[in-house]
Amino acid sequence: MKKKLQSFAFYVMPVLSPALTILFTLLAAGASGFVWLACVGLALLSAMVAPYIAERLRKRNLRIEGIKSEAAISAVVDHMGTLVGADPSDVPKILGQIHDRLITHLANSASSKARSAFYSLGGGRLRREVVHGSANPPEYFDSKNEQALLNVLNQGEIVYIPDNRHTNGTLKFSLGDDYQAAVVAPVRAGNQPQGVLIIDAPKAGALSQEKVRKSYVLVLTGMLGTSHALGRRATES
Known part of the structure; x- marks a missing residue:
């Protein structure tokens, strides 16, 4: 019962509160004395409800997203641990799971419609390793x-491309289908280059620095690069 009341308060009251504010304001206009005072007080109170609940919802959503991120990263760290001492024949599968989880998590945290791909560096060329979303980029770019x-x-x-239609001479890039926004990030293990991560989204401005935080991208591309380097070392040993 308590949970139902909380859900009602969070999702229904923000819709009702503007209507209640108008109602009490209209009632106050035709009242006097204590009734007027009560209506004014209720109008002010109802006006404060929506922003208060909106802030509570924002904090709750951030907390939930934080828990999801921690769970995803924890799973990747566990997989990275299994690379050490793994049988060389098992490494490609483990590495593929790590790649997939990291680029999927990055794309989903950036935008619900974002896609992503990791291209690894080998022999001076970039080769497609894994793709998330509906994109079908080539194995090797031109x-x-x-x-x-x-x-x-x-x-x-990290290069942020707000709008591929207006790059002013800077980098223009996407995974296909004329997606308008993109982020291209170097992937390294320490100072050793391992490849590049590409994220794109259909609408311009969908992948701004506010939505795709540089610090967060650096952490996850660092994990991506380190795991890739560990995988290579494991297969070469």
């Missing part, structure tokens, strides 16, 4: 696009 991605990797800075 020389022009590959060089653009290699420049991002060598420079070591």
Whole structure:
């Protein structure tokens, strides 16, 4: 019963509160004395309900997202631990699971419609390792696009592309289908380049720095690069 009342308060009251504010304001206009005072007080109270509950909802959603992120990262860390001492024949499967979980988590945390892909560096070329979402990028990019991605990797800075239609001469990139927003991030293990991560979304501005925090991308691309390096070492040993 308590849970139902809480759900009612959180989801129904923000809708009712503006209507109640108007109602009590109208009642106050035709009242006097104590009734007027009561109506004014109730109008003020109902006006405060919506922003208060909205803030509570925001904090609760952030807490839930934080728990989900911790669970996802914890699972990846467990998988990274299994790379150490793993049979070389098992490494590709373990590494594929780590890659998939990390790029999926990054895309989902960025936007519900975002896609992502990880391209690993080997022999001076970038090769597709794993893709999340509806994208179907090539296994290898053409020389022009590959060089653009290699420049991002060598420079070591995350590139945000708010709108592929208006790049003002800077990097223009997506995983296909004319997606308008993108993020291209270098993937490293320490100072060793491992590849690039690409995230894109259909609408311009969908992948801003406020929505896709640089610090968060750095942490997850660091995990992606470290796990990839561990996997390579395990298969070479």
